[in-house]
């Protein structure tokens with residue numbers, strides 16, 4: 001049986017746990033980024049890394065298409081807000097019909113006042129993940145990579161189960177100081 005294909009944008013940093021988990025589950029995983037991951041992401045199988053930059057979406061899409069070698073069944077995207085629309089639109093033709101999208105937003109681009117950015121690809125049910133903070137002993141800290149990946153994987157499983165689009169908050173919103 002052919003393995004399912006996942007395209008993970010921004011999947012070599014704090015989302016490397018997501019990339020690893022997909023590999024563990026038997027997915028073929030393609031990781032476009034500027035720098036080859038320092039630690040190989042394998043767990044027995046290797047992701048396909050391709051050198052690509054969000055600032056050149058068409059080039060990124062063609063490199064990812066070659067590495068995917070077929071339609072992607074899942075897109076996970078952690079792309080900075082200034083380029084997310086152009087990058088997501090560029091990779092849209094690489095996705096299988098109706099393939100789900102899981103998009104991750106930092107707390108700078110999604111928050112209680114401004115809301116969550118609209119999904120970009122209408123034909124693809126999109127789960128949105130908003131990263132927040134952890135409050136502990138009167139202080140706040142960013143989420144650990146493990147916490148981020150666990151939250152994003154929850155959204156991935158929801159997407160793969162065909163659940164309706166939803167905004168997932170991981171951690172708390174940044175406290176508002178007056």
Ligand SMILES: NC(=O)c1ccc[n+]([C@@H]2O[C@H](COP(=O)([O-])OP(=O)(O)OC[C@H]3O[C@@H](n4cnc5c(N)ncnc54)[C@H](OP(=O)(O)O)[C@@H]3O)[C@@H](O)[C@H]2O)c1
Nearest residue numbers: 010011012013014033034035053054106107131132142143
């Ligand atoms: N609470 C929050 O809202 C929040 C939000 C974001 C981050 N954080 C914290 O910040 C830390 C690091 O964040 P980070 O933003 O550096 O995320 P990261 O996930 O560590 O790295 C960014 C990912 O995007 C890729 N990338 C970045 N620029 C790119 C470009 N121009 N073209 C292609 N790929 C690109 C990177 O690979 P290359 O560099 O190889 O291209 C990498 O895979 C995390 O540990 C997290 O805890 C918190």
